Amino acid sequence: MADTMEKKTPISLEATMSDFEKGTVEIPAADSALTFLRNQGGEIVDVDEKKLVRKIDFMILPLMWCAYFLQYLDKTLINYANVMGLQADTHTTPDQFSYLALAFYCSYLVCEIPQGYLMQRFPTAKYIGVQIILWGVCVTLNCACKSFAALMAVRVLLGCFESAVAPALMLITGMWYKKAEQPTRMGLWYLGTGTGTIVGALTSYGFQHYEGTTFKSWQIMFLMWGLVTISVGILFVLLIPDNPMTSRLSHDEKIYAIERLRSNKTGVENKTFKVEQMLECLKDPHTWMMALITCSSSVTNGAVSSFQATIIKGLGYNSKQSALLSIPGGAVNVVSILSATYVAGRTNSRGLNIICLITPAIIGGALMAFIPKSHGPAGPLIGNYMTNTIGAALPLLYSWVSANFAGHTKKVTMNAILLMSFCLGNIIGPLTFTGSTAPIYTPAKIAIMATGAVAIAATLLLLFKYKHENRRRDRMDAGERVHVVDSEFMDLTDRQNQEFRYAL
Helix, strand or coil, rough: CCCCCCCCHHHHHHHHHHHHCCCCCCCCCCCCCHHHHHHHHHCCCCCCHHHHHHHHHHHHHHHHHHHHHHHHHHHHHHHHHHCHHHHHHHHHHHHHHHHHHHHHHHHHHHHHHHHHHHHHHHHHHHHHHHHHHHHHHHHHHHHHHCCCHHHHHHHHHHHHHCCHHHHHHHHHHHHHCCCCCCCCCCHHHHHHHHHHHHHHHHHHHHHCCCCCCCCHHHHHHHHHHHHEEEEEEHHHHHHHHHHHHHCCCCCHHHHHHHHCCHHHHHCCCCCCCHHHHHHHHHHHHHHHHHHHHHHHHHHHHHHHHHHHHHHHHCCCCCCCHHHHHHHHHHHHHHHHHHHHHHHHHHHCCCHHHHHHHHHHHHHHHHHHCCCCCHCCCCHHHHHHHHHHHHHHHHHHHHHHHHHCCCCCCHHHHHHHHHHHHHHHHHHHHHCCCCCCCCCCHHHHHHHHHHHHHHHHHHHHHHHHHHHHHHHHHHHHHHCCCCCCHHHHHCCCCCCCCCCCCCCC
């Protein structure tokens, strides 16, 4: 398809481009990658793209996985601590325990917008590294909590600091990878959720064999993982580059790493916050359809992440058995993520994959809600495991946003809205678990089915909208349209740049 662009290029952008052609001026309106290319660019020699991508993978993906693994494990440790005696030791009631999950996601939600703004103003990798260290401190403080009030304070702070990790990792992934490469890479670091479930369950099972009297087993668990998190945060600050331009790559590799992203038309990085892009994001109907999909699918995620061990225990198993029986749920999550992101990467298709992941979760909710107790625990247990497929939809939503929202400020704003929607769903999820419905929690299981159906309907609508808009732009391309050189790095939004096509 020939490169084209809408004739209505903003006047202010044209003026700055004229100044910039001298090769020595930094344009706040444009992407920082364009400044680098014009000031330090040159002929690229002897760069193998496959080797370069592998080098990038080894440079950033392991610690990105560690960060997401720990943010999931650290927030769900309370799920395992609950079956290890935390409620009794801190004199917390079942309803108060639900409020702890609620408090985390409320603070997470409130902090998304300021975190997004600060993330754009400061070096991305350094900023997220500091946040990891701070939430690691919060995790260690859990071991000193002796009351519901203390637990609540720590959970609120944990939500504040963890709210930075997902949007930051989305931005970092978008800085380094093409659209078709992003689902697989996001899937790899998002595997932290499934592996976090498995490791958390094994950790809980192991510590339940501890019989000392000085500390409770759940206290040692919090202390250990808090110290691990602080260590990873320090490594993140030291080892992860803030962008390709400041990375440890050679000069030619930096140029190639940037040039290969032209086809994304979403840029690399811009540190100037643009109010007009933020307002465009808020007015864009695509924003709110994406938010609805995320919120409705996250209700199940909130239920599973905070109450999986509790649900299993309610089927008649003891605490140790509940910890071990949580492991298959993590395995289902891992397999779902790997298969869905692989298919999405190979086909460059996200929407249909999301629908395929939500459907088993709806069936799982039905198995948990409607199979009579007299039939034994096998059916509800299988249903519990099936609900874990819905967690794999989130990395596809991450990659969908990364691929379809251009303009750095618009992307940062959308990331914040996406994570706020995720939080809202995770707030609603635990609220469906009430003390009066324990230990069966039938209303919560019906909520899983209903919200899953809403997510599927919203996904189909968004797919229709994207297809319609792509066809409209294709028809406009039949007429005369002039391509603006380097428009891919001018920090244009997907609405401003008529060359842009939405990924499905």
